[in-house]
Amino acid sequence: MEVTRYKSMENDGPVVAFFSLKIPKWGMTLNDCRLIRTKNGGFFVGFPSKKYEDNGKTKYSPYVWLEKEVSERFQKAAKEAIDEYVKRQPQEQAHVQPAESYDAAAPF
Numbered sequence: 001m002e003v004t005r006y007k008s009m010e011n012d013g014p015v016v017a018f019f020s021l022k023i024p025k026w027g028m029t030l031n032d033c034r035l036i037r038t039k040n041g042g043f044f045v046g047f048p049s050k051k052y053e054d055n056g057k058t059k060y061s062p063y064v065w066l067e068k069e070v071s072e073r074f075q076k077a078a079k080e081a082i083d084e085y086v087k088r089q090p091q092e093q094a095h096v097q098p099a100e101s102y103d104a105a106a107p108f
Contacts, residue, residue, distance in 0.1 A: 001021055001022070001023050001024075001077045001078060001080075001081040002021070002022045002024075002081055002084075002085075003019050003020065003021060003022075003081050003082055003084070003085035004019075004020045004021070004022045004029065005018075005019055005020040005031075006018075006019040006020075006082075006085055006089065007019070014036050014037050014038070015034050015035070015036055015037075016034075016035040016036065016037050016043065017034070017035040017082075018032060018033070018034055018035075019033050019034075019035065019082070019085075020032070020033065021033055021078060021081060030047065030048065030064070031048065032048040033045055033046060033047060033048060033078070034046040035082060043079070044075060045074070045075055045078040045079065045082075046060075046062070047062040047063060047064040047065075048062070048063050048064070049061055049062045049063060050063065
């Protein structure tokens with residue numbers, strides 16, 4: 001798995017960056033993934049999603065859904081790919097913490 005594009009978001013919101021992931025084993029690239037900071041300070045990878053309104057609240061429905069075990073492996077691999085990308089891009093280092101600080105489980 002490899003990060004092919006990465007754009008840091010310099011704001012106080014939960015989205016740290018948008019990026020694309022190339023997954024050669026699957027013959028696929030996922031565009032518009034998000035690195036999201038959780039309320040407890042960890043991080044998770046969010047899939048591209050569709051924004052919608054529910055009773056006046058903005059919500060997001062991911063286009064991709066993985067079973068829990070697969071999701072956990074995917075989260076780990078994606079965060080490692082982000083770490084590798086950041087090592088090669090010094091300007092991004094201030095925005096991303098190393099994988100040890102990421103949440104172990106996905107929020108879904």
